[in-house]
Amino acid sequence: MKITIFGAAGEVGSRIVREALSRGHQVAAVVRNTSQFSKVPQGANPYAGDAGNIDDVARLTEGQDLAISAVRPPTGNEALLAPITQSILRGVEKTGVRVLIVGGAASLKIPGKGDTTVLTAPNFLPKEVIDIARACFAQHQICNADKKADWTYISPPAMLSPGTRTGNYRLGSDELVVDKDGISQLSMEDFAVVLLDEAEQVKHRRRRFTAAY
Numbered sequence: 158m159k160i161t162i163f164g165a166a167g168e169v170g171s172r173i174v175r176e177a178l179s180r181g182h183q184v185a186a187v188v189r190n191t192s193q194f195s196k197v198p199q200g201a202n203p204y205a206g207d208a209g210n211i212d213d214v215a216r217l218t219e220g221q222d223l224a225i226s227a228v229r230p231p232t233g234n235e236a237l238l239a240p241i242t243q244s245i246l247r248g249v250e251k252t253g254v255r256v257l258i259v260g261g262a263a264s265l266k267i268p269g270k271g272d273t274t275v276l277t278a279p280n281f282l283p284k285e286v287i288d289i290a291r292a293c294f295a296q297h298q299i300c301n302a303d304k305k306a307d308w309t310y311i312s313p314p315a316m317l318s319p320g321t322r323t324g325n326y327r328l329g330s331d332e333l334v335v336d337k338d339g340i341s342q343l344s345m346e347d348f349a350v351v352l353l354d355e356a357e358q359v360k361h362r363r364r365r366f367t368a369a370y
């Protein structure tokens with residue numbers, strides 16, 4: 158497949174680029190300016206563009222089979238995630254390209270706690286991630302309300318960190334996936350596996366899903 162990846166130099170995005178390349182896909186790796194081309198994993202074709210600009214999204218997804226967004230605004234500008242997500246949805250609507258959106262765990266329900274979510278559960282999140290969690294909650298609502306673009310929203314587990322690729326994971330829908338000790342986690346490498354599995358075999362069109370060990 159020909160895949161455009163926004164946020165390609167980021168923690169999550171660069172792992173998605175590597176996983177896609179390892180499966181033989183052609184990757185257009187989008188960063189914000191040419192000075193970041195050196196951060197793009199080798200084998201991908203680097204492009205400069207702004208995911209917050211509808212015309213850039215359309216230009217960079219035209220003729221592609223799939224787009225993936227792993228964009229995160231800089232600290233202090235978390236609220237930009239909502240307009241950036243709108244821009245991505247409107248851009249791919251123009252080109253008719255399916256998009257996988259890396260979101261947040263914020264809107265996932267806590268198992269056994271009714272409608273309580275990761276964001277609303279008392280003392281669940283450390284203070285320093287509240288702003289990005291709020292932004293991801295809004296981002297999920299934007300996708301959920303969108304009837305025009307061909308989107309899939311992927312919520313990571315509560316803990317997503319650099320690690321190793323095992324190829325193992327379990328899927329969930331709107332509830333946090335936890336292990337027998339109540340822990341919800343996945344390596345970024347395995348999260349990239351989840352994304353590429355969904356890319357290659359569509360299971361969650363216009364739906365959110367999540368995954369964890």
Ligand SMILES: NC(=O)c1ccc[n+]([C@@H]2O[C@H](COP(=O)([O-])OP(=O)(O)OC[C@H]3O[C@@H](n4cnc5c(N)ncnc54)[C@H](OP(=O)(O)O)[C@@H]3O)[C@@H](O)[C@H]2O)c1
Pocket residue numbers: 163164165166167168169170187188189190206207208209227228229230231241259260261262263289293313314315316317
């Ligand atoms: N448990 C969780 O819920 C959890 C945990 C981790 C990550 N995440 C989510 O995963 C996503 C990626 O996170 P990450 O840790 O990989 O972030 P990251 O390392 O900061 O990477 C994000 C990338 O997005 C790029 N970017 C920002 N604004 C952009 C724009 N307008 N157009 C194009 N690119 C733009 C950044 O480029 P610059 O360097 O130019 O700013 C950066 O390379 C985020 O949505 C984050 O919320 C969720």
